[in-house]
Amino acid sequence: MNARPDSIVIVGAGQAGLQVAASLRDEGYEGTIRLIGDEAGLPYQRPPLSKRFLTGDVGAEELCLEETHWFDDTRIERLAGERVGSIDRRRRRLSLTSGRAISYDHLVLATGSRNRSLPFVTQPTDGIVSLRSVIDAQSLKAHLEQARRVVVIGAGFLGLEVASIAAARGCDVRVVESVDRVMKRAISAEMSAACTAHHEAAGTRFYFNAHVERILRGEKSVLAVELSDGTQLEADLVLVAAGVVPNSELASECGLSVFNGIIVDERLRTSDPSISAIGDCAAFPYAFDGGDLLRLESVQNAVDQARHVARSILGQTAPYDQTPIFWSDQGGARLQIAGVARRLDSSVMRGDPASGSFSVFRFRHHRLTGVESCNRPSDHMAARRLLQRRISPSREQAADPSFDLKLLLTLEEAV
Known part of the structure:
Protein backbone atom coordinates (compact mmCIF):
# COMPACT_ATOMS: atom_id res chain seq x y z
CA MET A 1 0.00 0.00 0.00
CA ASN A 2 1.25 3.45 -0.95
CA ALA A 3 2.17 5.28 2.26
CA ARG A 4 0.95 8.53 0.75
CA PRO A 5 -2.03 7.86 -1.53
CA ASP A 6 -3.01 10.77 -3.74
CA SER A 7 -6.73 10.42 -3.09
CA ILE A 8 -8.66 9.01 -0.16
CA VAL A 9 -12.39 8.35 -0.26
CA ILE A 10 -14.42 7.80 2.92
CA VAL A 11 -17.82 6.13 2.67
CA GLY A 12 -19.94 7.14 5.64
CA ALA A 13 -20.23 10.67 7.01
CA GLY A 14 -20.96 9.86 10.62
CA GLN A 15 -18.62 10.49 13.52
CA ALA A 16 -16.15 7.83 12.35
CA GLY A 17 -15.96 8.99 8.74
CA LEU A 18 -15.67 12.64 9.64
CA GLN A 19 -12.95 11.90 12.19
CA VAL A 20 -10.87 10.07 9.55
CA ALA A 21 -11.01 13.11 7.30
CA ALA A 22 -10.11 15.48 10.14
CA SER A 23 -7.30 13.25 11.40
CA LEU A 24 -5.77 12.93 7.93
CA ARG A 25 -5.47 16.71 7.76
CA ASP A 26 -4.17 16.84 11.34
CA GLU A 27 -1.47 14.34 10.32
CA GLY A 28 -0.39 16.62 7.48
CA TYR A 29 -1.99 14.80 4.56
CA GLU A 30 -2.32 17.17 1.58
CA GLY A 31 -4.01 14.92 -0.97
CA THR A 32 -7.64 14.77 -2.05
CA ILE A 33 -10.21 13.71 0.56
CA ARG A 34 -13.80 12.95 -0.37
CA LEU A 35 -16.44 12.20 2.28
CA ILE A 36 -19.58 10.46 1.01
CA GLY A 37 -22.73 10.38 3.14
CA ASP A 38 -26.26 9.30 2.29
CA GLU A 39 -27.92 11.94 4.50
CA ALA A 40 -28.41 15.38 2.98
CA GLY A 41 -27.34 17.55 5.91
CA LEU A 42 -24.11 18.14 7.78
CA PRO A 43 -22.57 15.29 9.81
CA TYR A 44 -24.01 15.19 13.33
CA GLN A 45 -23.74 13.43 16.68
CA ARG A 46 -26.01 10.43 17.28
CA PRO A 47 -25.60 9.72 21.04
CA PRO A 48 -27.68 12.76 22.15
CA LEU A 49 -30.61 11.58 20.00
CA SER A 50 -31.72 9.14 22.70
CA LYS A 51 -30.72 11.43 25.56
CA ARG A 52 -30.55 15.22 25.74
CA PHE A 53 -32.19 15.84 22.35
CA LEU A 54 -35.35 14.04 23.48
CA THR A 55 -35.46 16.01 26.73
CA GLY A 56 -35.08 19.30 24.86
CA ASP A 57 -31.72 20.15 26.43
CA VAL A 58 -30.01 20.04 23.01
CA GLY A 59 -31.45 21.39 19.77
CA ALA A 60 -30.92 19.99 16.28
CA GLU A 61 -28.54 22.82 15.39
CA GLU A 62 -26.27 21.82 18.30
CA LEU A 63 -25.83 18.28 17.01
CA CYS A 64 -23.68 19.25 14.00
CA LEU A 65 -20.08 18.10 14.27
CA GLU A 66 -18.73 20.74 11.86
CA GLU A 67 -20.12 23.72 9.95
CA THR A 68 -20.04 24.10 6.16
CA HIS A 69 -17.05 26.47 6.21
CA TRP A 70 -14.93 23.85 7.99
CA PHE A 71 -15.06 21.61 4.91
CA ASP A 72 -13.98 24.53 2.72
CA ASP A 73 -11.20 25.49 5.12
CA THR A 74 -9.83 21.93 5.31
CA ARG A 75 -10.32 21.20 1.59
CA ILE A 76 -12.47 18.15 2.30
CA GLU A 77 -14.98 17.50 -0.46
CA ARG A 78 -18.34 16.55 1.04
CA LEU A 79 -20.73 14.52 -1.11
CA ALA A 80 -23.96 14.68 0.89
CA GLY A 81 -27.10 12.79 -0.03
CA GLU A 82 -25.12 10.34 -2.16
CA ARG A 83 -25.23 6.56 -1.91
CA VAL A 84 -22.55 4.14 -3.11
CA GLY A 85 -23.99 1.41 -5.33
CA SER A 86 -20.88 -0.70 -5.87
CA ILE A 87 -17.11 -0.91 -5.44
CA ASP A 88 -14.82 -1.91 -8.32
CA ARG A 89 -11.70 -3.02 -6.47
CA ARG A 90 -9.68 -3.74 -9.62
CA ARG A 91 -10.16 -0.22 -10.96
CA ARG A 92 -10.33 1.34 -7.49
CA ARG A 93 -13.54 3.08 -8.35
CA LEU A 94 -16.92 3.61 -6.69
CA SER A 95 -20.18 3.86 -8.59
CA LEU A 96 -22.75 6.10 -6.94
CA THR A 97 -26.46 5.44 -7.39
CA SER A 98 -26.70 8.96 -8.86
CA GLY A 99 -24.57 7.76 -11.78
CA ARG A 100 -21.33 9.43 -10.77
CA ALA A 101 -18.07 7.45 -10.57
CA ILE A 102 -15.41 8.24 -7.95
CA THR A 122 -44.13 -3.96 7.36
CA GLN A 123 -45.83 -0.61 6.81
CA PRO A 124 -45.56 2.89 8.27
CA THR A 125 -48.00 3.41 11.13
CA ASP A 126 -48.38 6.51 13.26
CA GLY A 127 -46.99 5.73 16.70
CA ILE A 128 -44.55 2.99 15.65
CA VAL A 129 -41.06 4.50 15.59
CA SER A 130 -37.40 3.55 15.56
CA LEU A 131 -34.42 5.75 16.37
CA ARG A 132 -31.36 6.07 14.20
CA SER A 133 -31.34 9.48 12.53
CA VAL A 134 -32.15 13.02 13.59
CA ILE A 135 -35.39 12.74 11.59
CA ASP A 136 -36.30 9.65 13.65
CA ALA A 137 -35.48 11.56 16.84
CA GLN A 138 -37.66 14.50 15.85
CA SER A 139 -40.56 12.13 15.19
CA LEU A 140 -40.03 10.29 18.49
CA LYS A 141 -39.81 13.56 20.41
CA ALA A 142 -43.11 14.77 18.93
CA HIS A 143 -44.81 11.47 19.79
CA LEU A 144 -43.44 11.51 23.35
CA GLU A 145 -45.04 14.89 23.95
CA GLN A 146 -48.47 13.31 23.37
CA ALA A 147 -47.96 9.73 24.54
CA ARG A 148 -49.54 8.20 27.64
CA ARG A 149 -48.77 4.49 27.16
CA VAL A 150 -45.33 3.60 25.77
CA VAL A 151 -44.07 0.14 24.83
CA VAL A 152 -40.35 -0.29 24.13
CA ILE A 153 -39.30 -3.42 22.24
CA GLY A 154 -35.73 -4.14 23.34
CA ALA A 155 -33.95 -3.55 26.65
CA GLY A 156 -30.60 -2.41 25.31
CA PHE A 157 -28.93 0.95 25.94
CA LEU A 158 -31.10 2.90 23.51
CA GLY A 159 -34.38 1.32 24.59
CA LEU A 160 -33.71 1.95 28.27
CA GLU A 161 -32.57 5.53 27.68
CA VAL A 162 -35.84 6.32 25.94
CA ALA A 163 -37.83 4.36 28.54
CA SER A 164 -36.33 6.47 31.32
CA ILE A 165 -37.25 9.70 29.52
CA ALA A 166 -40.81 8.49 28.91
CA ALA A 167 -41.19 7.45 32.56
CA ALA A 168 -39.94 10.85 33.73
CA ARG A 169 -42.70 12.42 31.61
CA GLY A 170 -45.28 10.39 33.50
CA CYS A 171 -45.96 7.81 30.80
CA ASP A 172 -46.98 4.24 31.56
CA VAL A 173 -43.88 2.43 30.23
CA ARG A 174 -43.55 -1.28 29.42
CA VAL A 175 -40.32 -2.82 28.11
CA VAL A 176 -40.40 -6.11 26.22
CA GLU A 177 -37.15 -8.09 26.07
CA SER A 178 -36.59 -11.47 24.39
CA VAL A 179 -33.90 -12.61 26.86
CA ASP A 180 -33.91 -12.87 30.65
CA ARG A 181 -32.40 -9.50 31.63
CA VAL A 182 -31.60 -5.98 30.45
CA MET A 183 -28.48 -5.18 28.40
CA LYS A 184 -27.43 -8.84 28.62
CA ARG A 185 -24.96 -8.61 25.75
CA ALA A 186 -23.11 -5.69 27.32
CA ILE A 187 -23.12 -5.93 31.13
CA SER A 188 -22.91 -8.33 34.05
CA ALA A 189 -25.89 -9.93 35.75
CA GLU A 190 -25.17 -7.83 38.84
CA MET A 191 -25.26 -4.50 36.99
CA SER A 192 -28.26 -5.69 35.00
CA ALA A 193 -30.22 -6.41 38.19
CA ALA A 194 -29.36 -3.00 39.61
CA CYS A 195 -30.41 -1.22 36.39
CA THR A 196 -33.68 -3.14 36.31
CA ALA A 197 -34.44 -2.15 39.90
CA HIS A 198 -33.62 1.47 39.06
CA HIS A 199 -36.12 1.52 36.18
CA GLU A 200 -38.78 -0.36 38.13
CA ALA A 201 -38.51 2.22 40.92
CA ALA A 202 -39.44 4.84 38.30
CA GLY A 203 -42.53 2.84 37.34
CA THR A 204 -41.31 0.96 34.28
CA ARG A 205 -42.53 -2.64 33.94
CA PHE A 206 -40.51 -5.35 32.23
CA TYR A 207 -41.54 -8.44 30.29
CA PHE A 208 -38.53 -10.77 30.04
CA ASN A 209 -38.19 -13.85 27.84
CA ALA A 210 -41.07 -12.33 25.91
CA HIS A 211 -41.61 -12.27 22.17
CA VAL A 212 -43.77 -9.88 20.19
CA GLU A 213 -46.31 -11.68 18.04
CA ARG A 214 -47.77 -8.63 16.33
CA ILE A 215 -48.59 -4.95 16.73
CA LEU A 216 -52.27 -4.11 16.67
CA ARG A 217 -53.18 -1.07 14.61
CA GLY A 218 -56.26 1.08 14.36
CA GLU A 219 -57.33 2.90 11.24
CA LYS A 220 -54.42 5.33 11.49
CA SER A 221 -52.43 4.62 14.62
CA VAL A 222 -51.02 1.93 16.91
CA LEU A 223 -53.29 0.33 19.53
CA ALA A 224 -51.32 -2.39 21.33
CA VAL A 225 -48.43 -4.84 21.29
CA GLU A 226 -49.42 -8.49 21.49
CA LEU A 227 -46.96 -10.99 22.96
CA SER A 228 -46.67 -14.64 21.97
CA ASP A 229 -48.48 -15.74 25.16
CA GLY A 230 -51.48 -13.60 24.22
CA THR A 231 -50.73 -10.69 26.55
CA GLN A 232 -51.75 -7.36 25.02
CA LEU A 233 -49.95 -4.18 26.07
CA GLU A 234 -51.96 -1.09 25.17
CA ALA A 235 -49.87 1.61 23.55
CA ASP A 236 -50.12 4.89 21.73
CA LEU A 237 -46.35 4.85 21.12
CA VAL A 238 -44.15 1.85 20.30
CA LEU A 239 -40.38 2.19 20.03
CA VAL A 240 -38.66 -0.62 18.14
CA ALA A 241 -35.15 -0.87 19.63
CA ALA A 242 -34.27 -4.49 18.86
CA GLY A 243 -30.60 -3.98 18.07
CA VAL A 244 -28.64 -3.14 14.94
CA VAL A 245 -27.11 -4.84 11.90
CA PRO A 246 -23.71 -3.81 10.44
CA ASN A 247 -23.84 -2.22 6.99
CA SER A 248 -21.43 -4.66 5.35
CA GLU A 249 -23.25 -5.39 2.07
CA LEU A 250 -21.02 -3.16 -0.05
CA ALA A 251 -17.96 -4.97 1.27
CA SER A 252 -19.48 -8.39 0.76
CA GLU A 253 -20.60 -7.65 -2.79
CA CYS A 254 -17.10 -6.60 -3.85
CA GLY A 255 -15.53 -9.74 -2.36
CA LEU A 256 -14.13 -8.52 0.95
CA SER A 257 -14.15 -10.87 3.94
CA VAL A 258 -17.28 -10.36 6.07
CA PHE A 259 -18.55 -12.05 9.22
CA ASN A 260 -20.74 -10.04 11.58
CA GLY A 261 -19.14 -6.98 10.06
CA ILE A 262 -16.28 -6.25 7.68
CA ILE A 263 -13.26 -8.21 8.86
CA VAL A 264 -10.10 -6.14 9.34
CA ASP A 265 -6.62 -6.81 10.66
CA GLU A 266 -4.77 -5.17 13.55
CA ARG A 267 -4.18 -2.08 11.40
CA LEU A 268 -7.89 -1.97 10.46
CA ARG A 269 -7.25 -3.02 6.85
CA THR A 270 -9.66 -5.34 5.08
CA SER A 271 -8.62 -8.33 2.95
CA ASP A 272 -7.83 -5.69 0.31
CA PRO A 273 -4.91 -3.56 1.62
CA SER A 274 -6.27 -0.54 -0.30
CA ILE A 275 -9.47 -0.60 1.75
CA SER A 276 -9.86 -0.03 5.49
CA ALA A 277 -13.00 -0.32 7.64
CA ILE A 278 -13.79 1.24 11.01
CA GLY A 279 -16.57 1.77 13.52
CA ASP A 280 -19.84 -0.11 13.87
CA CYS A 281 -19.37 -1.95 10.56
CA ALA A 282 -15.91 -3.41 11.34
CA ALA A 283 -14.99 -6.68 13.08
CA PHE A 284 -11.44 -6.20 14.37
CA PRO A 285 -8.97 -8.35 16.36
CA TYR A 286 -9.41 -7.32 19.99
CA ALA A 287 -5.89 -6.94 21.35
CA PHE A 288 -7.00 -7.55 24.96
CA ASP A 289 -8.60 -10.91 24.12
CA GLY A 290 -5.91 -12.71 22.17
CA GLY A 291 -6.99 -11.24 18.85
CA ASP A 292 -10.54 -12.64 18.80
CA LEU A 293 -12.74 -10.69 16.40
CA LEU A 294 -14.95 -8.07 18.00
CA ARG A 295 -17.44 -5.59 16.60
CA LEU A 296 -18.34 -2.62 18.78
CA GLU A 297 -21.16 -0.09 18.59
CA SER A 298 -19.48 2.77 20.40
CA VAL A 299 -18.73 6.37 19.50
CA GLN A 300 -15.41 6.29 21.32
CA ASN A 301 -14.37 3.15 19.45
CA ALA A 302 -15.36 4.77 16.14
CA VAL A 303 -13.35 7.91 16.91
CA ASP A 304 -10.31 6.00 18.18
CA GLN A 305 -10.30 3.74 15.13
CA ALA A 306 -10.69 6.73 12.82
CA ARG A 307 -7.63 8.40 14.29
CA HIS A 308 -5.67 5.16 14.10
CA VAL A 309 -6.61 4.38 10.52
CA ALA A 310 -5.60 7.86 9.39
CA ARG A 311 -2.11 7.25 10.77
CA SER A 312 -2.08 3.73 9.36
CA ILE A 313 -2.91 4.94 5.83
CA LEU A 314 -0.02 7.36 6.08
CA GLY A 315 2.49 4.67 7.05
CA GLN A 316 2.18 3.89 10.77
CA THR A 317 2.50 0.15 11.43
CA ALA A 318 1.41 -0.03 15.09
CA PRO A 319 -1.62 -2.25 15.81
CA TYR A 320 -4.90 -0.85 17.12
CA ASP A 321 -5.15 -1.56 20.86
CA GLN A 322 -7.34 1.08 22.52
CA THR A 323 -9.49 0.18 25.52
CA PRO A 324 -13.16 0.34 24.52
CA ILE A 325 -15.43 2.57 26.57
CA PHE A 326 -19.21 2.98 26.60
CA ALA A 333 -28.09 6.61 36.56
CA ARG A 334 -24.94 7.20 34.53
CA LEU A 335 -23.52 3.86 33.43
CA GLN A 336 -19.90 3.85 32.24
CA ILE A 337 -18.09 0.77 30.99
CA ALA A 338 -14.40 0.23 30.27
CA GLY A 339 -13.19 -2.90 28.53
CA VAL A 340 -15.17 -5.85 27.21
CA ALA A 341 -15.88 -8.74 29.56
CA ARG A 342 -17.21 -12.11 28.46
CA ARG A 343 -20.26 -13.93 29.78
CA LEU A 344 -18.30 -16.36 31.99
CA ASP A 345 -16.02 -13.71 33.53
CA SER A 346 -16.53 -13.46 37.28
CA SER A 347 -17.73 -10.33 39.07
CA VAL A 348 -16.53 -8.42 42.12
CA MET A 349 -18.77 -5.71 43.57
CA ARG A 350 -17.28 -2.40 44.73
CA GLY A 351 -19.76 -0.31 46.69
CA ASP A 352 -23.43 -0.88 47.45
CA PRO A 353 -25.95 -0.96 44.58
CA ALA A 354 -28.63 0.31 46.97
CA SER A 355 -26.66 3.55 47.29
CA GLY A 356 -26.88 4.18 43.54
CA SER A 357 -23.08 4.49 43.32
CA PHE A 358 -21.10 1.30 42.74
CA SER A 359 -18.95 -0.63 40.27
CA VAL A 360 -18.69 -4.21 39.06
CA PHE A 361 -15.15 -5.40 38.31
CA ARG A 362 -14.97 -8.34 35.88
CA PHE A 363 -12.17 -10.88 36.03
CA ARG A 364 -11.04 -13.83 33.91
CA HIS A 365 -9.04 -15.91 36.35
CA HIS A 366 -6.90 -13.14 37.88
CA ARG A 367 -6.93 -10.74 34.93
CA LEU A 368 -9.14 -7.65 34.87
CA THR A 369 -11.26 -7.65 31.70
CA GLY A 370 -13.77 -4.87 32.27
CA VAL A 371 -15.29 -2.48 34.77
CA GLU A 372 -18.92 -1.30 34.86
CA SER A 373 -19.58 1.79 36.96
CA CYS A 374 -22.86 3.40 37.98
CA ASN A 375 -22.50 7.01 39.15
CA ARG A 376 -18.89 6.28 40.09
CA PRO A 377 -16.73 8.21 37.60
CA SER A 378 -13.49 7.86 39.58
CA ASP A 379 -13.66 4.06 39.26
CA HIS A 380 -14.29 4.41 35.54
CA MET A 381 -11.35 6.71 34.92
CA ALA A 382 -9.01 4.47 36.92
CA ALA A 383 -10.32 1.40 35.11
CA ARG A 384 -9.57 2.87 31.70
CA ARG A 385 -5.94 3.43 32.64
CA LEU A 386 -5.58 0.06 34.37
CA LEU A 387 -6.97 -1.84 31.40
CA GLN A 388 -4.90 0.08 28.88
CA ARG A 389 -1.72 -0.72 30.83
CA ARG A 390 -2.76 -4.35 31.48
CA ILE A 391 -2.66 -3.81 35.25
CA SER A 392 -5.04 -5.93 37.33
CA PRO A 393 -5.96 -5.23 40.95
CA SER A 394 -6.53 -8.22 43.17
CA ARG A 395 -10.13 -9.18 43.84
CA GLU A 396 -9.71 -7.94 47.41
CA GLN A 397 -8.44 -4.55 46.23
CA ALA A 398 -11.29 -4.25 43.73
CA ALA A 399 -13.88 -5.04 46.39
CA ASP A 400 -12.52 -2.50 48.89
CA PRO A 401 -13.94 1.01 48.18
CA SER A 402 -11.28 2.52 50.43
CA PHE A 403 -8.45 1.14 48.30
CA ASP A 404 -7.10 3.80 45.94
CA LEU A 405 -6.93 2.18 42.50
CA LYS A 406 -4.67 4.97 41.27
CA LEU A 407 -2.01 3.65 43.65
CA LEU A 408 -1.52 0.68 41.32
CA LEU A 409 -0.82 3.04 38.46
CA THR A 410 1.64 5.02 40.57
CA LEU A 411 3.47 1.87 41.61
CA GLU A 412 3.70 0.67 38.01
CA GLU A 413 5.12 4.00 36.89
CA ALA A 414 7.74 3.84 39.63
CA VAL A 415 9.06 0.45 38.48
Missing part, protein backbone atom coordinates in the same frame (compact mmCIF):
# COMPACT_ATOMS: atom_id res chain seq x y z
CA SER A 103 -11.83 6.92 -8.07
CA TYR A 104 -9.67 6.29 -4.99
CA ASP A 105 -6.17 5.28 -4.04
CA HIS A 106 -7.31 4.29 -0.55
CA LEU A 107 -10.88 3.67 0.55
CA VAL A 108 -12.23 3.82 4.10
CA LEU A 109 -15.54 2.13 4.82
CA ALA A 110 -17.27 3.79 7.77
CA THR A 111 -20.75 2.64 6.79
CA GLY A 112 -21.99 2.11 10.34
CA SER A 113 -25.04 0.02 11.14
CA ARG A 114 -28.80 0.12 10.78
CA ASN A 115 -31.69 -0.80 13.04
CA ARG A 116 -32.74 -4.41 13.02
CA SER A 117 -36.16 -4.68 11.41
CA LEU A 118 -39.03 -6.78 12.77
CA PRO A 119 -41.09 -8.99 10.45
CA PHE A 120 -44.43 -7.71 11.74
CA VAL A 121 -43.55 -4.05 11.10
CA TRP A 327 -21.70 5.11 28.48
CA SER A 328 -25.43 5.43 28.95
CA ASP A 329 -27.62 7.92 30.84
CA GLN A 330 -30.80 6.37 32.22
CA GLY A 331 -32.93 8.51 34.49
CA GLY A 332 -30.28 9.71 36.91
